[in-house]
């Protein structure tokens with residue numbers, strides 16, 4: 001062995017000399033240490049004498065090579081430009097000067113390679129493979145008309161998907177290319193172009209729904225929807241490794257930018273189709289059926305099953321859901337119900353402000369004390385807002401004040417707030433894993449989740465017991481109940497008095513309402529105080545309107561809210577920028593077509609609210625906080641004005657923070673009024689500023705919240 005090495009070594013040097021001689025190179029040293037030494041020596045040689053000029057023939061070769069490379073690049077650029085020109089013409093986009101430049105630079109003659117030519121001229125025989133610049137620009141109109149949106153006439157529809165209904169199945173490959181190229185346009189140009197690209201997408205969807213038979217030639221296959229990777233477990237691993245659960249909203253926003261307005265995502269056990277354009281969302285909701293269904297939160301359902309609790313409307317489906325929901329609507333959604341519970345919410349909001357005033361007075365700094373003193377206090381308002389939301393929920397749901405604004409709020413209530421937070425954060429990872437398996441192996445995620453729910457249930461149980469006793473004793477003591485004396489007994493009392501829901505179902509539903517009613521309102525209120533604080537002009541405008549309306553209504557809270565649409569606009573604007581739930585999901589009950597892709601009935605389709613709220617295709621100047629954008633009747637959401645309030649496609653589907661239709665948030669009216677009333681009292685009493693106006697970082701834990709709660713400075717008016 002040693003001799004072999006010796007022989008090898010003895011040959012190495014002469015061999016190197018030989019190869020360097022043949023290649024005209026200096027001997028190369030392989031050892032890195034030697035390489036470093038060589039580098040120093042070379043640098044020194046370089047200082048001593050300039051390198052000899054390359055031989056003339058070598059220089060000429062280099063020039064020739066460079067020219068060839070440039071010509072090749074120009075040809076490639078021109079090919080791409082010609083492709084783009086074709087698709088710009090096909091989708092009625094304006095000319096791109098860059099493309100014209102690339103085409104001119106090759107003398108306006110481009111011969112497309114066979115594969116590219118096949119994409120745009122599927123029927124072309126080899127004879128037609130040549131692609132002439134003139135033909136690429138034929139029919140292209142560069143006037144302003146092109147940029148003007150036109151209503152989708154049937155002629156447009158035909159142009160947008162020219163092959164609709166008449167293409168053979170094997171064209172799928174090309175269709176996918178069409179999609180990719182359209183996404184290129186979507187991504188590469190400014191908002192105007194994107195709008196047009198998205199219009200083309202939408203037109204495709206509209207036309208196909210109406211004209212093409214699903215599953216036949218014109219509509220693209222489900223499998224062809226752009227996706228983020230087919231293997232759900234690999235994706236789940238990526239989610240975990242990159243901590244994507246907490247940034248799901250950002251991940252969605254980024255993926256839409258990369259893949260266009262529709263994509264599929266397979267993570268763990270979950271398979272979804274994600275969409276963001278209002279027109280597409282309206283198509284989804286049109287197919288939700290009589291018993292709309294959301295994605296099941298299996299972890300919640302499993303908890304109910306193993307503890308043998310009844311399920312409330314959040315977890316029920318079908319006719320069972322519908323019958324309970326109709327009964328609950330009467331108590332929390334109908335105008336008559338709002339009228340009953342609004343004074344209770346107002347009482348809590350006004351007490352909250354009184355408590356804040358005392359705190360600013362006591363702990364604040366600034367000019368003078370007492371009335372007229374402009375004292376300020378900078379606080380993290382989040383713990384107070386959680387207490388406010390819990391106090392308000394208990395008052396409306398159980399008809400009970402629990403004294404959370406006192407100097408020593410009960411530990412039990414604080415524990416409830418922690419339990420809800422824990423339950424929400426532990427739900428998210430469980431969405432992608434089978435809970436029963438985790439239960440069997442005793443995984444800590446599951447144990448913590450179940451424990452949090454147990455706590456929520458025991459809190460609700462105690463409140464319900466108390467409410468039940470109160471009602472029973474008022475029944476036995478006096479002839480009339482609280483309700484019949486005209487005193488509002490809360491949702492619990494109402495349901496008990498009517499006796500249409502069993503006690504078990506009342507418990508199940510009230511527990512869900514409690515669990516769903518605290519963080520969902522406390523968190524948007526944090527965002528609202530922050531945005532009003534960092535936008536002083538907006539704040540002044542809203543306050544002005546509130547003051548006028550308050551004066552006009554003589555302090556009546558409901559009339560004040562009605563006369564101050566900017567307050568409602570503020571809530572809508574906050575939920576646009578920071579939607580509590582970042583998606584609304586549905587299982588369409590029939591096959592549908594979105595963006596010209598076939599989506600079979602029963603697929604989970606998610607309307608992605610966070611990316612939609614921040615998309616320039618949907619909202620002009622999306623990052624600007626502007627409650628006024630909701631005040632014109634045009635921008636009202638479907639829950640407010642019904643479908644089709646505006647003639648533009650999907651215009652009524654931009655405000656969906658509370659979901660849609662018969663399955664929309666049942667606590668919506670409580671939440672809207674609770675948040676508006678609190679803001680109303682705060683604006684009437686304080687001026688808001690923020691010590692730091694940088695954008696808030698957000699994190700997703702089943703609800704979207706600030707990573708670090710914002711600090712707010714309250715100055716007494």
Ligand code: HEM
Pocket residue numbers: 294313314315325512513514516517518520521524575579580581583584585656657658659660661662663664665666667668670671
């Ligand atoms: C800003 C506050 C809130 C937001 C943004 C919000 C959002 C939502 C959304 C998006 C849904 C699903 C709707 C759909 O699928 O179409 C929902 C359902 C629900 N929400 Fe809310 N919610 C809020 C406050 C509340 C409050 C205060 C309560 C309870 C008092 C509540 C209780 C529920 C319940 C029980 C459901 C299930 C309804 C059903 O399936 O029929 N939510 N919420």
